[in-house]
Amino acid sequence: MRIVDVNEIYSPTGGGVRTYIDRKIEVLAAMGHELIVLAPGREDRIEERPGGGAVHYIKAMGMPFDANYGLFWDAEPLRRRLDALDPDVVENCSPWRSAWVVAGWEGRAIRSFFMHNDNLEAYAKRWFKPVASSGRIERAFAWYDRYLGRCLAGYDTVVTNGPSLTRKLAGRGVRVDATMPLGIERGHFSPTLRDEGLRAALLQQCGLPAEAQLLLGVGRHHPEKRWPTVIDAVRRVGTQAPVGLVILGQGMDTRTLEKHIADNPHIRLFRPVYDRRRLATIMASADAYIHGCGTETFGLVPAEALASGTPLIVPDGGGTAEIAHPRFAEVYEPRDAHSCADAILRMLGRDRAIVRRAAAVAATRVRSDEQHAADLVAHYAAVIAAKDQPFRRSA
Missing domain, CATH: 3.40.50.2000 (Glycogen Phosphorylase B;)
Incomplete structure (x- = not known):
């Protein structure tokens, strides 16, 4: 199976997401699958990984408040790269421009929205917690959940990285199809x-x-x-x-x-x-x-x-x-x-x-990243089968 992750929050100098993605490339390669990340960069370049998989940096604008990250805006470079790679699954984790580009791409792959975070919790509640209750903030930002609902309508599956996020999103009426708790190396x-x-x-x-x-x-x-x-x-x-x-x-x-x-x-x-x-x-x-x-x-x-x-x-x-x-x-x-x-x-x-x-x-009981990857691939295979689409079988 070839998975392409369109990931605006991947950066060589990033934190948890970079650690997760780098290890995920290795684990999937060992399982006979291929993960290719499309990430914003200062220039176009490809970073091949020794065991298989790669990170394709696509020149994009920087994030205004954090130089470690970038933002995709131009759809054409992403579409061209997706056409060339012809993946079985396209993952996306950002609710902004890249989400709509992936949803509108006309390739055969299933679309997966992988939720790494909740912007309402991470930003709105952090900013306004000193002056308003959680309920009031959620009501004031209900427009964001409605926007998210429209965004997710273009995806075949919506996956979260753990039960905490699933509960928060489901409690606000946001769609979640599967919970895939992460693991560590x-x-x-x-x-x-x-x-x-x-x-x-x-x-x-x-x-x-x-x-x-x-x-x-x-x-x-x-x-x-x-x-x-x-x-x-x-x-x-x-x-x-x-x-x-x-x-x-x-x-x-x-x-x-x-x-x-x-x-x-x-x-x-x-x-x-x-x-x-x-x-x-x-x-x-x-x-x-x-x-x-x-x-x-x-x-x-x-x-x-x-x-x-x-x-x-x-x-x-x-x-x-x-x-x-x-x-x-x-x-x-x-x-x-x-x-x-x-x-x-x-x-x-x-x-x-x-x-x-x-x-x-x-x-001894901490969940491993191999367990997470195996569960995720099995979920994607089931979604592909439900759509009656062929995919590259793992070795």
């Missing part, structure tokens, strides 16, 4: 990678002794990630207990976060770690993983942390909360630094050995 992550020497070195970077507690955060420096909430919470906890925070990432808010941290020596920002083994070792060596974003539909990085046997401190909202069992996790009210600080203190007050043992048991 389980092979990289393991509690056995814990390195006490690395842990002590990271605490030393935070100006703290090895007896202190090390919290880890990973993600883009972007307003939706809510790092200021986490930073403020750790600052509060620091007046009562020795705790250090290391955040791996970069982005449009890096300068803002640096100013927010100011001269606090116990909170450090480090650049992203792209080497998966190194990242997995850092995750396994932290005493707890802490997350700020409560609107993500699937917590990819928290799932990786859990697969590393690391306890979780996460917002009580979005996809991340779905994996936060009380045996190894503490939750807090999203966007609330006081609630986050209380969750950190609760975690620090627990028996470290017991909570890590519970996280290590849960690590």
Whole structure:
């Protein structure tokens, strides 16, 4: 089966979506399928992947507020590339221009709208939450759901990346045909990678002794990630207990976060770690993983942390909360630094050995990306069969 993913939120410097797509290319190739991504770029170029599949960058305009991403506007280059590739499935994940281009393309492929996020939750509610209730915001932006309904009418199937997103969309009357929970590359992550020497070195970077507690955060420096909430919470906890925070990432808010941290020596920002083994070792060596974003539909990085046997401190909202069992996790009210600080203190007050043992048991049950890919391909095959269309059989 050949799948072409028209993906405006894929970027070489992106976060969770890039990680998901890069791994998906590998997994599908190993299964005998082919995934080709059409992504906005500064120039036309093709990046072939060693095991099969590719990323085709198509020259497009940049996104006004985030230089990491681009926007498709001209339909013709996309249509020409789709004609040449003649896929069995075309995926799209953006509700803007590319959605209409894919829906209107006249090729034989089935169209799949793959929901990675919910713009109403990620943007409208984030912007207006301080002045309006969730219900009022949803009513004010009901036009967006109506628009989304018209957009999705051109697709053969609408897929979400997890039950949290399905519930939110279905609750607002938005069509969903299948829920395909994501998975992680389980092979990289393991509690056995814990390195006490690395842990002590990271605490030393935070100006703290090895007896202190090390919290880890990973993600883009972007307003939706809510790092200021986490930073403020750790600052509060620091007046009562020795705790250090290391955040791996970069982005449009890096300068803002640096100013927010100011001269606090116990909170450090480090650049992203792209080497998966190194990242997995850092995750396994932290005493707890802490997350700020409560609107993500699937917590990819928290799932990786859990697969590393690391306890979780996460917002009580979005996809991340779905994996936060009380045996190894503490939750807090999203966007609330006081609630986050209380969750950190609760975690620090627990028996470290017991909570890590519970996280290590849960690590073996984290869903893999191979399971996700197999379920997704089976769903697409069923949709193709229902349309009585032939497709390229996997090897």
